[in-house]
Amino acid sequence: MAERLRDLSQPIDVPLLDATVAAFYGTGSKEERSAADQILRELQNNHDTWLQVVHILQNSQNLNTKFFALQVLENVIKYRWNALPVEQRDGIKNYISDVIVQLSSNESSFRKERLYVNKLNVILVQVLKHEWPARWQSFIPDLLSAAKSSETICENCMAILKLEILLKFFPMGSYQNLTLQCLTEVAALQFGDFYDPQYVKMYTIFMVQLQTIIPHGTNFAEAYTNGSSEEQSHIRVLESAPANRGGLLMGLEYLIGISYVDDTEVFKVCLDYWNLLVLELFEAHHNLENPALTASLMRLQPTLMPEVVDGLPSPLVQRRQLYSVPLSKLRTLMICRMAKPEEVLIAEDENGNIVRETMKDIDVLVQYKIMRETLIYLSHLDHEDTEQQMLKKLNKQLSGDEWSWNNLNTLCWAIGSISGSMMEEQENRFLVMVIRDLLNLCEITKGKDNKAVIASNIMYVVGQYPRFLRAHWKFLKTVVNKLFEFMHETHPGVQDMACDTFLKIVQKCKRKFVTTQVGENEPFVSELLSSLSITVSDLQPHQVHSFYESVGQMIQAEPLPAKRDEYLRRLMDLPNQKWAEIIGQASHSVDFLKDQDVIRTVLNILQTNTSAASSLGTYFFPQISLIFLDMLTVYRMYSELISNSIVEGGPFASKTSFVKLLRSVKRETLKLIETFIDKAEDQPHIGKQFVPPMMDPVLGDYARNLPDARESEVLSLFATIINKYKIVMMEYVPRIFEAVFQCTLEMITKNFEDYPEHRLKFFSLLCAIGTHCFQALIQLSSQQLKLVMDSIIWAFRHTERNIAETGLNLLLELLKNFQVSEFCNQFYRTYFLTIEQEIFAVLTDTFHKPGFKLHVLVLQHLFCLVDSGTLTEPLWDSSTVPYPYPNNTMFFRDYTIKLLGSSFPNMSVAEDNKDLYAEEAAVLREQERRRMLSIPGLIAPNERQDEMLDS
Structure with missing residues (x-):
């Protein structure tokens, strides 16, 4: 059998080959599989086997056999292509192309032979890598010509272009050239064909699919910009020639229709195209506001801009007129299919029920972002049409013609998405009509579910327009009071959305609430505090917390200290009464604090x-001072209860609901103190007042506790304290170090997995000490300092990026501080070579690429230190170095060369180096943000911070 297959002087025995392949894939015995493997390897290695490929493909009925033959052919194309005669190369090229067209020409064969066709596509791309563009200039025209034959051929043409192998092979510039040629050829085809509906449909599918395969960051506008004059004119010919505009508009009409298809993936593809088209049209319009740019365009393209009409270049006026109808229809599409924003908490589920959203759908959020940007551009291109489309849709909700939850949701999400894109006067008029109609809709609509949907949409819309609310006090007050009504509505999600919207509004309008407005007897915040208990009576604890954060934002905006303190006292009156009651009961019987309902109440307070505190910052000082010492007493008691429970019940006790509840109180205590200190102004007296009482109840408790009972928040709290008060905390550092250092290291250095919360927080604390209290580290013993350095090395060798970066930043800070200290020579003689070796170890592996810049900065510091002559003692150990060096520079150079030459076999870093360019990516993101800020509405008003001041 083997001999018959090895003899390639005559046509290969295909049935026998089928049997051999079948044996190899497991239908035979172990011996048969081994023999088949040997035969197939010999055939693969035989340089003449490829000549039998066509014969095999035409006669075999076994898909695995066909794949074997194609693998043989692929290897020939990869490694021997240029050695083949031209006739053979053309024969392979034409045969593969013909088979692909034949199999993908109708739906049945295409679906049935999909795997086979996919492999043929890969083979064709391998040919393309050698032939395009020099020897196969007609590839794109051939592809496009085939694409209009049928939908399945068009689909497969796209599959060829988007193959990953193609994307990886071609450099970015070459791939842009390839896609640009596609655009050019599509535009250059005979435009009479555009009036053939079948061709228009194929053209539309092709153009939409084409955009999905262009690499990220490239778009049609860029392709146009980078193209030659001839290529640009081909792309513009559809717009500029009257005879071709009908075809263009018909193609866009088809694409609008396709965009309504109820298929998420189809819509995503269409949306990408619409976003690019509208962006290009908007930028052409937006750039006209820059006279220098307009003049530059006229110099570069005088034939495209021969005259100016009403201050605008006439071709651009014509373009806006040309696209006015399809863009109007596109606005309708965007409104009808608007994705759900992140802020919306209640929506319709797949069963048609109103539910509270508990998870974020990242795909939906990405889709919303693209749709929102598209609608912003559409609004800028024609504010009037955008407004009229939305009001028309809203009227149809009121009339009942288009009433449905989904229709109202998408409409209101679209209305909220264009906030900031209109002139203020127009926006005010528009929003008044919108809110009026929505309130009317809420009045006339029956049913709790229906009213909940309308209420949700009212809250969403008003939350998106803070500029309007600040300018209209009565309306703002009405909205907030309406939110207070919704806070008593127990329908799922309504209370949450009311509280979230209240916080969003207060953050942007807080000064309005502490100022006595015209027609009012007192500031709104005072009125609110008088009825506080009633307003929050139906809220869940987490909703009450959100409400307190909102009112804290108001109080923070009060400029008069006496009023501010009074408001704070009134705000905290309810929890303080309950707190005083609990502490009073506990003073008579400590066991009162062990009741689980009492523990939950303490946690809630x-x-x-x-x-x-998160809202008030420094202004929260009177309140935290009032409860601070009692809080530490409760902390100490609950810690003892936890320890006793674990001692009595073993490790399992830490998992019980009772212990978890006690630990929640401890963590919240630490979180409250850290939040206040972090948000408060840098006032040393605060640190001096709060740190000493915490030494034993918090630090001592951490040191005494079992590892499983140590709260990682202790580490982050003291890191925050040291970062805040810096050198003022110097006297407390030895105690902090003694309490947390060694016991935490024992927890986290056994492996890279245990106690993940403690890891980063520990190194953040160490970094704070090294940065602000360096003198405390100098006072450590040599053994303690070695422990510090070992822990730093352990940190930057960690595979968790945040831990590694924290370790590297700490190392850099220590190196700089030791350089200017009296212990410079002593420190570097001990650690210089170890640090260099360890840094090179992480620099040259594949797990620490994100730290590349910091690795280089550490090495730069070491190199410069040696060259500067600051080190006056030799870095080498004379007992191990055979001969003395004239200076440290010569030794260091020699040592580094040997180190790199002998110690690092992993010097070649992996190909994916995107993490090395994180800084450049950050610059690009900042440039994009500045661009977005230049376009009104592109960054939503409720998302802007420094750029939008509350006035």
Whole structure:
């Protein structure tokens, strides 16, 4: 059998080959599989086997056999292509192309032979890599010509272009040239064909699919910009020639229709195209506001801009007129299919029920972002049409013609998405009509579910327009009071959305609430505090916390200290009464604090305080001072209960609901203190007041506790304290170091997995000490300092990026500080070579690429230190170095060369080096943000911070 297959002087025995392949894939015995493997390897290695490929493909019925033959052919194309005669190269090229067209020409054969066709596509791309563009200039025209034959051929043409192998092979510039040629050829085809509906459909599918395969960051506009004059004119010919505009508009009409198809993937593809088209049209319009740019364009393309009409270049006026109808229809499409924004908490589920959203759908959020940007551009291109489309849709909700939850949701999400894109006067008029109609809709609509949907949409829309609310006090007050009504509505999600919207509005309008407005007897915040207990009576604890954060934002905006303190006292009156009651009961019987309902109440009170502290910062000082010492007493007691439970019940006790509840109180106590200190101004007296009382209840407790009972928040709290008060904390550092250092290292250095929360927080604390209290490290013993350095090395060798970067930043800070200290020579003589070796180890592996810049900075510091002559003692050990060096520079150069030459077999870093360019990516992101800020509405008003001041 083997001999018959090895004899390639005559046509190969295909049935026998089928049997051999079948044996190899497991239908035979172990011996048969081994024999088949040997035969197939010999055939693969035989340089003449490829000549039998066509014969095999035409006669075999076994898909695996066909794949074997194609693998043989692929190897020939990869490694021997240029050695083949031209006739053979053309024969292979034409045969593969013909088979692909034949199999993908109708739906049945295409679906049935899909795997086979996919492999043929890969083979064709291998040919393309050698032939295009020099020896196969007609590839794109051939592809496009085939694409209009049928939908399945068009689909497969796209599959060829988007093959990953193609994307990886071609450099970015070459791939842009390839896609640009596609655009050019599509535009250059005979335009009479555009009036053939079948061709228009194929053209539309092709253009939409084409955009999905262009690499990220490239778009049609860029392709146009990078193209030659001839290529640009081909792309513009559809717009500029009257005879061709009908075809262009018909193609866009088809694409609008396709965009309504109820298929997410199809819509995503269409949306990408619409986004690019509208962006290009908007930028052409937007750039006209820059006279210098307009003049530059006229110099570069005088034939495209022969005259100016009403201050605008006439071709651009014509373009806007040309696209006005399809863009109007596109606005309708965007409104009808608007994706759900992140802020919306209640929506319709797949069963038609109103539910509270509990998870974020990242795909939907990405889709919303693209749709929102598209609608912003559409709004800028024609504000009037955008407004009229939305009001028309809203009227159809009121009339009942288009009433449905989904229709109302998408409409209101679209209305909210264009906030900031209109002139203020137009936006005010528009929003008044929108809110009026929505309130009317809420009045006339029956049913709790229906009203919940409308309420949700009212809250969403008003939350998106803070500029309007700031300018209209009565309306703002009405909206907030309406939110207070919704806070009593127990329908799922309504209370959450009311609280979230209240916080969003207060953050942007807080000064309005502490100022006595015209027609009012007192500031709104005072009125609110008088009825606080009633307003929050139906809210869940987490909603109450959100409410307290919102009111804290208001109080923070009060400029008069006396009023501010009074408002704070009134805000905290309810939780303080409950707190005083609990502490009073505990003073008579400590066991009262062990009741689980009491523990939950204590936790809730602490969380309420944390929420208020997050808004008030320094101004929260009177409140935290009031409860601070009692809070530490409760902390100490609950810690003892936890320890006793674990001692009595073993490790399992730490998993019980009772212990978890106690630990939640401890963590919230630490979180409250850290939140206040982090948000408060840098006032040393605060640190001096709060740190000493925490030494034993918090630090001592951490040191005494079992590892499983140590709260990682202790580490982050003291890191925050040292970062905040810096050198003022110097006297406390030895105690901090003694309490947390060695016991935490024992927890986290056994492996890279245990106690993940403690890891980063520990190194953040160490970094804070090294940065702001360096003198405390100098006072350590040599053994303690070695422990510090070992832990730093362990940190930057960690595979967790944040831990590694924290370790590297700490190392850099210590190196700089030791350089200017009296211990410079002593320190570097001990650690210089170890640091260099360890840094090179992480620099040259594949796990620490994100730290590349910091690795280089550490090495730069070491190199410069040696060259500067600062080190006056030799870095080498004379007992191990055979001969003395004239200076450290010569030794260091020699040592580094030997180190690199002998120690690092992994010097070749992997191909994916995107992490090395994180800084450049950050610059690009900042440039994009500045661009977005230059376009009104592109960054939503409720998302802007420094750029939008509350006035």
